[in-house]
Amino acid sequence: MRILVVEDDADLGDAILRRLRREGHGVDWQRDGQSADEVLRYQSYELVVLDIGLPRKDGFSILRGLRQRGDRTPVLMLTARSQIEDRVDALDVGADDYLSKPFDFREFDARCRALLRRSQGLASGVTTLGGLVFDRAAKSATLEGVPLELPRREYRLLEIFIGNLGKTLSKDDIASQLFDFDDEAGSNAIELYVGRLRRKIGGAVTIRTLRCLGYVAEAHGSNG
Numbered sequence: 001m002r003i004l005v006v007e008d009d010a011d012l013g014d015a016i017l018r019r020l021r022r023e024g025h026g027v028d029w030q031r032d033g034q035s036a037d038e039v040l041r042y043q044s045y046e047l048v049v050l051d052i053g054l055p056r057k058d059g060f061s062i063l064r065g066l067r068q069r070g071d072r073t074p075v076l077m078l079t080a081r082s083q084i085e086d087r088v089d090a091l092d093v094g095a096d097d098y099l100s101k102p103f104d105f106r107e108f109d110a111r112c113r114a115l116l117r118r119s120q121g122l123a124s125g126v127t128t129l130g131g132l133v134f135d136r137a138a139k140s141a142t143l144e145g146v147p148l149e150l151p152r153r154e155y156r157l158l159e160i161f162i163g164n165l166g167k168t169l170s171k172d173d174i175a176s177q178l179f180d181f182d183d184e185a186g187s188n189a190i191e192l193y194v195g196r197l198r199r200k201i202g203g204a205v206t207i208r209t210l211r212c213l214g215y216v217a218e219a220h221g222s223n224g
């Protein structure tokens, strides 16, 4: 998933970034509020992790603007202070969840996972498609009961396809969710990952190539 982190504290921002990238997400980091506000006007994300106290523009203003534009991207607010007012304000302005600093990273991970699931419109973390079982919480997939060996990027790619069954995804759509801004990702790399994934997932999910358009994944025997 593609995630925006808005945090001015260098140590915390760095720790969050490393954590999310290790989970296989594409992460952008903005350190000041004004820049974050601008990026959110043209770039879409599956999740925004938003600090309140930021240089140039505070988190509440950013969130208020986002919601006023009709943008429903899930937002996890980081409240530095333990005041109840901050948490109430965050929810009132339109945050989906909040976490008070300092926080335990295991809790951070769990909350991000829950919001990303919501972002994909999926009620549970497990998707079964024919013989393929995809488990987001365990970050694993099995085919006919046999665990699939999926390196980080292939796992993410499968997650993207499962979240967009029946939709045409251009290589750019895929690249924006699979790689960071600063990654060098050619379309050859996408073809390579798709090829590898196809060989592993067999017939449960078919990834069709649409010439000049991209890819579309179709499931056979879906039961949610």
Ligand code: CA
Binding pocket: 007, 008, 009, 051, 052, 053, 054, 080
């Ligand atoms: Ca701050």
